[in-house]
Every structure is written in C-alpha cells, then in structure tokens.
Amino acid sequence: MVSNRFLIFEFNTEPTTAYFLKPFLQKRGLQVENYHLHSLPKNIDLKGKTVFIVRYLTDSLKNLIKANRRNIKRLIYLMDDDLLDVRATSGLSLRYRWKVFWYATRHKSWIKDIGAEVWVCNEHLARKYRDLHPRVVLPYPLEIGPLGVNFNPDGNILVFYHSTYSYRKEFEWLAEVVRKVTEKKTNILFEIIANKCTVSFFKNLKNVILFKPMSWRTYLRFSIMRYRHIGLAPMFDTPFNRGRSYTKFFDITRAGGVGIYSAESIYAEMISSAGAGMVLPMEVKDWVEVIIELARNKKKRQEIYQNALRLIEHLKQKSEQIWTSLEIH
Known part of the structure; x- marks a missing residue:
C-alpha cells in the first residue's frame, strides 16, 4: 500500500x-x-x-x-x-x-x-x-461551464446573493436594495443564503427566497444548478475585505449568473477591464437601476457571461503557472 x-x-x-x-x-x-x-x-x-x-x-x-x-x-x-x-x-x-x-x-x-x-x-x-x-x-475555478445557463427573459428573473455571516454589514445594506427592486418589479425574485444573524434583514420583504447556510459540499452541488440570472457581490472597503480572493466571481459564474460587483472590492478592476461583470459604487440607487436593467436585457447578460468565461480561462492558466512555480511534487 x-x-x-x-x-x-x-x-x-x-x-x-x-x-x-x-x-x-x-x-x-x-x-x-x-x-x-x-x-x-x-x-x-x-x-x-x-x-x-x-x-x-x-x-x-x-x-x-x-x-x-x-x-x-x-x-x-x-x-x-x-x-x-x-x-x-x-x-x-x-x-x-x-x-x-x-x-x-x-x-x-x-x-x-x-x-x-x-x-x-x-x-x-x-x-x-x-x-x-x-x-x-490563486484559486482554480470549479464546475464552471457554458451549458444550462438561463437567459430566458419571459418569466421571472432570479437575483441571488450567496454569502456568509462575515459579510453582515453587506447583508444589512443589501436589504434596502432588495426592498426597492421588489417594489418596482414584481417579476424579479431574490435568492439569499442567510443565517440567524442576517435573516432578519429580509424576513418582511416580498419576493425573497431564503436558504439556510449549508456545508461547502452541499453548496457546491446547489450552485451548479444554473437556473439563476444575476449574482450580487456587494463589498465594503474594510481591512478584512482587502484580504479576500476573487472566488466570489467563480461562484456567481458557476451558478449561471452575471455578476454585479462592488467597486470597492480588490478584484473590481479585473472584472471591469474584462467586461466580465458590472462594477458599481456601493450606492443603493445604482444597484437598483442596474439590477432592473440587466433583468430586462437578455443580450447584455449573454455578453457579460461570455466575457466572464473568457476571463475564467485566463485566470485558470495564470493559477496553473503559479502552481508550477511552487514545485510541489
């Protein structure tokens, strides 16, 4: 053996x-x-x-x-x-x-x-x-592909936020975005993973589907079901957030969505320059407007998703090059 x-x-x-x-x-x-x-x-x-x-x-x-x-x-x-x-x-x-x-x-x-x-x-x-x-x-993208992506604009549009309780401030901020979007558009639904510390922000909001946190293995299987349209990645510029990687970009793309990302995130410039997502300041009004615009613009979502796939291929090669230099054998 x-x-x-x-x-x-x-x-x-x-x-x-x-x-x-x-x-x-x-x-x-x-x-x-x-x-x-x-x-x-x-x-x-x-x-x-x-x-x-x-x-x-x-x-x-x-x-x-x-x-x-x-x-x-x-x-x-x-x-x-x-x-x-x-x-x-x-x-x-x-x-x-x-x-x-x-x-x-x-x-x-x-x-x-x-x-x-x-x-x-x-x-x-x-x-x-x-x-x-x-x-x-650098991280390596998991289970990401072009098939099964839902771009059908005729029914409901699903916007999702999958995060952990370390983003409590972002959860609280996002609740106002959700409230204003759902007041304007009845066909936009929100899928949110929230624990007992953050679920209260969304309990009284309409058109919100709440999931409890799950293990990583369960979440990976859950996120592979590509029925979603728009993924959200709000992030404030804090000392802790400056130490994060861009795995959220992988998560959103794997789940079948095009992403809206905070301009305060460490990977904002990378996303913006590649056209691989929408990058916005942390202003509620801006996020509400762009969510509604993406929800009705199938062509723009398709373009962004294809750009995201191209960026992921580039990042995959970059991570492989770095790993090779580490001489693990």
Whole structure:
C-alpha cells in the first residue's frame, strides 16, 4: 500500500482547500489525505510528507508538527483571508472574530518560528506579511461551464446573493436594495443564503427566497444548478475585505449568473477591464437601476457571461503557472 505524501489539515471541509489545493494536486495525480482539526488520529505519520495547514490550527496540531518537524518534507500555511491581524476583523461579528483569533491570529509567531512556508491569496496580504516571506497563490475555478445557463427573459428573473455571516454589514445594506427592486418589479425574485444573524434583514420583504447556510459540499452541488440570472457581490472597503480572493466571481459564474460587483472590492478592476461583470459604487440607487436593467436585457447578460468565461480561462492558466512555480511534487 502506497503511503499518502500530501497531508491537508483543515477545520472542516473548506472551500479554501477546494479552490487553492485540491484541483492542482488531483491534476498531478498526487495522493492526498485530509484531516479535520477536531478529529485528529493519535498516530499520524508525517515523515517525508508535505503538510498543508489550511487557515486554522489548534494546539494539538502544533504539538504534532513540533514533535515531527525534522521529518516533514515541506510545511505550508495557507490563508485566503486576513487571519493573522486582530485589527483586520474589526467590525465583524464577535463570534467570527473569536474564531479567527483562537484558531489563527494567536498562532502567528508559531507559524514564523516553526519555519512554515506561507501562501496567501493576493498581493495585499503578501505586502502586509512580508516578514513571513509569503508566496501568492490563486484559486482554480470549479464546475464552471457554458451549458444550462438561463437567459430566458419571459418569466421571472432570479437575483441571488450567496454569502456568509462575515459579510453582515453587506447583508444589512443589501436589504434596502432588495426592498426597492421588489417594489418596482414584481417579476424579479431574490435568492439569499442567510443565517440567524442576517435573516432578519429580509424576513418582511416580498419576493425573497431564503436558504439556510449549508456545508461547502452541499453548496457546491446547489450552485451548479444554473437556473439563476444575476449574482450580487456587494463589498465594503474594510481591512478584512482587502484580504479576500476573487472566488466570489467563480461562484456567481458557476451558478449561471452575471455578476454585479462592488467597486470597492480588490478584484473590481479585473472584472471591469474584462467586461466580465458590472462594477458599481456601493450606492443603493445604482444597484437598483442596474439590477432592473440587466433583468430586462437578455443580450447584455449573454455578453457579460461570455466575457466572464473568457476571463475564467485566463485566470485558470495564470493559477496553473503559479502552481508550477511552487514545485510541489
């Protein structure tokens, strides 16, 4: 029996792993073994292995790695958010801030002292944590294709916002957009994933379909059903949001929608220059007008979606080039 040479430690099954690691490892036929942080076996063979720590770590994992550090071939810490600065999470929910602090921020010195390679998802994080000598890695698009996209303008138009509670401020802002659009147009429906902290913003609004948060695996299957038309990605310019990647662009395109993106997002210029989405300032009036315009303009949606597919092909090649330079084998 051949031993797995690549080990991934993650909090749960993380979208970070799915976007930044699994596609590249699988395409190269490399054997991978996953471990969840709260269910680590007592005996894990780390000798000669490449070990990936995805976003979070625990004291138990630190002890395991410290005891075997000399035998580990490569140790890599991967983060796709700004997890190592407590100030970056200011304004987020207390629950999320505590999770980030306990499982990431407080371990920054250990990550440096143990000699881990650090991989980050954008140039902003690379500059901010230059003392860790990070490498920038890019996500790989998942399950995206041209088939099954719904451009039928004759029935209802479905606008969607699929996000997490770390975007609470954006949820609250979006509720006003939804209210004004549905007051003007009865054929525009909204599909929103919201948890108990954000669902209250939409409960009394008409033409809103609410879903509870789901696991990453479930969400991936859910998003592949391409019955949607317009995807929303509001984002304020905050320290935490500056550390994000452009996976939201992949999510919206995979779900069959054309995207409306915040001009304050780190990927706004990329989207705008490629014509791969509508990029707007965070003004309610602008978002209401563009949602209504896209809803009635089938041709424009088709053009934007095709541009999005072309940009995704470019980003796919770019991520492959970077991965090749990382010499993982």
